[in-house]
Amino acid sequence: MATVPGKDTVLCISLAGRPGTFGVRFHNHLYQQLGLDYYYKAMTTQDLPAAVAGIRALGIRGCGVSMPYKEACMALVDEIDPSAAAIESINTIVNTDGHLKAYNTDYLAVRQLLAQHRIDPSTAFALRGSGGMAKAVASALREAGFTQGIIVARNEQAGRQLADSCGYRWQAQLGDLCPPMLVNVTPIGMAGGVEAEQLAFAPEAIAAAQQVFDVVAMPAQTPLIVEAQRLGKPVITGLEVIALQALEQFVLYTGVRPTAEQVARAVAFARG
Structure with missing residues (x-):
């Protein structure tokens, strides 16, 4: 992770009505562990169409989408993955050379957890x-x-x-x-x-x-x-959901799947 982002640093963001810290700490900790020149920042907006246009125009690689933007973003992207189309709600945007594709890693995380448990x-x-x-x-x-x-x-x-x-x-x-x-x-x-x-x-x-x-x-x-x-x-906790959906976002943004130990360290850091 770039301690001070440079001209070649890949930027990822999140958009939320009330930005939190878990995603910022989780993603940036994994970037640092893996030596990736990426940087993650949480944001909010009062102009969603302009914000999504900025993702495309500024070359922002990925964007996590939280309430209240999950449904409104659907009309602003170029392609919708089946994980999001099935429920008409997105939580992830991936920008590939100006092409914005939306996913729902919440859905993917819950599917995995039901199977794991x-x-x-x-x-x-x-x-x-x-x-x-x-x-x-x-x-x-x-x-x-x-x-x-x-x-x-x-x-x-x-x-x-x-x-x-x-x-x-x-x-x-x-x-x-x-x-x-x-x-x-x-x-x-x-x-x-x-x-x-x-x-x-x-x-x-x-x-x-x-x-x-x-x-x-x-x-x-x-x-x-x-x-x-x-x-x-027996329980399934929200921490399991948020960690797994954030991991799937990380993989979509970087193309790299961390080890279970690396993910555990990032979750522990994010919670702190």
Whole structure:
């Protein structure tokens, strides 16, 4: 990684309504480990079309895309990978000589994690959420063969649309149901404010679950994950998702796949 970027340094960025630090620290740490003359910077914008045009015009190699830009960016790129087309939401743009191709590495990460954790596709689940990340998770579940799902969302229009697109049911509340797998794809559990003390699902549902999946990455130990682990439930954490999707972005930008040890060091650094 260039300590001071020079004229030949390859620039990668992220665009987010509220830029974070994980991606910056993760990517730059890997660039340094691997001796790559790349530099990564987090940004935000009030003019998305101009920002995406700048990626093309300035030769920025890659761009991570976060809320609230994941859907609006789709009309601004030249090509959409199946990983993003399937869910009409992107989180990664790769610039190859002015040609912008969009991907969704959130989707790719969830697919890999479901396989790595060997979760039986016959497992019924409830997924709470209906935003762009919920689309990625629900679509990954569908493509992995999970057919018995409930989308739990207070926004009826968005919830029904997501449920219908994936062949699942919609409910405004989970109620007394206790499905074997619980999936939180809402901000509930993030650090700060009252939400950090809330559980995304009722204690009774968590106690009855066989698997708990929380996409909230910061903190990795959300109230939901802490409670599930206290009860001895297998979990998938948001840290696993964010690390794996960032790794796939890194590979798309650089063409280099780091070792597991290098990735582990970058994740540890990014969390610090």
